[in-house]
Amino acid sequence: MKSANNVRKIREERLISKMELARLAGISAATIDRIERGEICRMETKRKIIFALGFTLAEKNKVFPNS
Numbered sequence: 001m002k003s004a005n006n007v008r009k010i011r012e013e014r015l016i017s018k019m020e021l022a023r024l025a026g027i028s029a030a031t032i033d034r035i036e037r038g039e040i041c042r043m044e045t046k047r048k049i050i051f052a053l054g055f056t057l058a059e060k061n062k063v064f065p066n067s
Contacts, residue, residue, distance in 0.1 A: 002038035005064045010053050011036075025052035 011021050011032075018036075022029040025048040035041050035049065050056075050063050060067065 003040045003064075003067070004038060005035065005067075007032070007049060007053075007063060008036040010063060014053070016053075021049070021052055025049050 007021075011018070016024075018029045018032045022032045025032075025045075027045060027048055031041070031045065032049075035045070046060070046064050046067065047057065050060050053063060055063055
């Protein structure tokens with residue numbers, strides 16, 4: 001099942017590499033790659049990415065719409 005998100009768009013706007021985002025979020029670059037392709041992930045993983053991109057949980061819909 002695919003899940004649309006804005007992770008790649010936001011990451012590229014901020015000039016952050018997949019490796020850097022993975023490091024900031026404490027997850028693997030392969031996981032970032034899967035999420036950017038639209039694969040589903042756990043809520044905890046979404047939370048880590050939201051914080052790593054500098055958003056609060058209240059802004060989660062900017063990164064993961066409809067979640």
